[in-house]
């Protein structure tokens with residue numbers, strides 16, 4: 001056994017030894033396999049099973065219901081797969097968040113055991129879903145996944161229901177939902193990244209969307225925008 005092999009063997013056997021302070025020299029390869037298989041077993045714990053299945057359910061429910069509502073409101077001929085709201089950037093962000101989850105549950109499994117944090121995330125996912133779906137149902141045909149750049153007859157300014165409290169409940173709900181998914185997974189890096197990326201996306205989208213709303217509805221929209229907050233932090 002080389003010096004390095006002996007060192008690794010001691011380190012690993014120390015971390016597994018049930019007798020504190022006892023240094024057992026064991027075959028380092030066998031120890032490494034034991035070490036990795038113990039870590040892998042952690043991935044299959046109750047914690048991971050529950051957090052990951054909640055995440056998959058949240059994703060399936062969010063995208064499935066977006067598509068179904070679009071079908072019901074706009075009719076099959078006006079809806080395509082874009083209504084699933086799954087872009088390449090979105091897929092990449094989700095893959096990175098799953099990657100963070102797996103790396104952390106292997107290296108720092110105790111991070112995922114903060115159940116009050118995870119449950120708070122789950123509550124945010126549910127609240128975000130409710131706000132967004134209320135927005136879609138309230139706005140009806142006025143709520144299109146692509147921003148309208150020309151006025152159509154049936155496009156009416158919506159200022160009732162949840163739009164009485166915030167101008168962009170659909171975006172507000174999505175922001176809460178997206179950040180909630182990462183808090184639910186106890187993913188610190190993705191929580192910050194999702195909050196920033198989603199917020200920045202809406203910070204650019206809202207002025208663009210409102211430029212057309214002002215053109216379509218003029219002083220009526222001006223007055224509404226003065227009265228009601230956007231619903232997205234730091235965007236008036």
Ligand SMILES: C[S@@+](CC[C@H](N)C(=O)[O-])C[C@H]1O[C@@H](n2cnc3c(N)ncnc32)[C@H](O)[C@@H]1O
Pocket residue numbers: 135139142143144145146147148155156157158159163167168169170171172209212213
């Ligand atoms: C993806 S929806 C988002 C709606 C809104 N920004 C929200 O977050 O609930 C975008 C479409 O909704 C329309 N829209 C946004 N606010 C509206 C309102 N108060 N009344 C009618 N249409 C609106 C825009 O013209 C755009 O075509």
